Amino acid sequence: MASWDWQLYCTDMVTEEVAPKCFGAPGYETYLDAMIHGWGWTMFVSVIGLLVALVAGSLIGILRTVPNRKLAMFGEAWTELFRNIPLIVQLFIWYHVIPRLFPVLDLPPSVLVVIAIGLFTSARISEQVKAGILTLPKGQRYAGLAMGLTLPQTYRHVLLPMAFRIVIPPLTSESMNIVKNSAVAFAVSIPDLAQFALQASEQSSFVQIFLPVTLLYFVSAYAINRVAKVIEWYVRVPGILGAK
C-alpha cells in the first residue's frame, strides 16, 4: 500500500492540482468537495426515502388491519411484493424498466431511486405498523365503534395514537437501515458516497478513500439513530414496554 497522503483531499480530482482551499475553492473540484457532495446525496436519498417509506408504510400497514378483505389483501400483496425482491433488482426495475414502459414515470434518476428505496422500506414499515395495531387489545377497536365512531374515526382517535407510539422503537432501527441501504444507489450511478468511494479509489490508495467514507456512513447512520431515539423518548407511552 502506498504511503498515505492526506493532502489528496485538497487536490482537484481531474487536474491533480492542489487547490488553495480544501473545500469549496472556486474553479476546483477537490476530493473533499466530491466526498461532501456524495454525502449530501446519501443523506438526501435516505431522508426523503424514509419519508416516502413512512407515509406508504403506514397506509399499507393500516390497510392490512381493516375488516375489508379486498383492502387487506391489497396491503398483504404490496408487502410481499416489495419484501421478496432484492433492493438492487427493484432499483434496476425502477431505473431501467418502468420509465420506458410508462413514459409518465420518466422521472429524474434521483426521484426514481428515492421511490425505489422508499417503497422497499415501506414493506418493512407496514409490517411494524400492522404489528403495532394488532398488539392493541381488540376491546379498544370495539369500544371506539360502540361509542358511535366511524371506522376511520376509530383509527384516527383510538387506535393509531397508541399504535404509533408503540411502533416507534422498531422504526428507529429502520431509519438506520435506510442509510445503509441507500448505498445500493451506486448501481444506477447516483453520485452518492459509495459511488464516490468507487470512483476516487481508482485513482489513489483505496484505504485512504474508504476509511473516511466508511466513517461517514457510520456517523450518519448513528446520527439518524440518535435523532430517532430522541423522538422515541418524547412520544413514549408511560407504563408500557421500554418506557420508564
Place this chain on the structure above:
Amino acid sequence: MTDLDFSFLTWDVLSSFVAKGLWFSIQLTLSAMIGGIVLGTLLALMRLSGKWWLERPAAIYVDTLRSIPLVMVILWFFLLIPYIAGPLGAEKTALITFTLFEATYYSEIMRAGIQSVPKGQVFAGYAMGMTYKQTMGLVVLPQAFRNMLPVLLTQTIVLFQDTSLVYAIGAYDLLKGFEVAGKNFNRPMETYLVAAVVYFVICFSLSMLVRRLQKKIAIIR
C-alpha cells in the same frame, strides 16, 4: 411505450446464462449460512461469556460490521483480501465476505436464542456435574437453536436477497446471469423483470415454508 418480448428466453438461453449464476447464488447463500451460523454462535457465546476480554472484541466486531452498508463491506474485502491472501477472484472473495458479515446477524439471533433458554436449565446442567462445554453443547444450544430456527431461516432468505449485491464486485450471480443474457440479446428490460420474478418466487415460497415451520414448532412447544 415499448413492447416487451420474452420469446428469446428459451431453455437454452436460461441454462447457458442464468443457471450458472443461480447455482453460485445458492452456493453462496448455503455456505454463508452454515459458516455464518457457526461463527455467529461462537460470537454469541463470547458475548455471553461474562469475561470482558471475550465480550468486548466480539461486541466491537458485531456492532462495527452491522453499522456499515453491506456494499461497503463487500468492497472493503474485495480490495483488502488480495493484500492478505493473494488474488482470489470475485467469487471466493464473496464467499469469505458473506460468511464474516452474516455471522454478525446470526450472532444476534443466537444471542437472543441462548437468552430465551431459562436460567434454570444452565443451573440444572451444572448441578448434574456437567462442564460449561457440556452444558452449552448438550442443554442450552440445542434448545436455543430450535427456538430460533424460524428466525435463522428468515435471516437466510434476507441473505439470499443480499447476495445480489455481489454486483458491486462483478461476481457472476443470478442477477448477473440475467443481466448478461439481457445484454447479449439487447433485451435488458425483459431480463430485469424476469430476474425480479425469479427472486420473488424463490423468496416468497421459502418464507411460506418458514411460516408453516413456525406453526409446527409452536404446536409442539
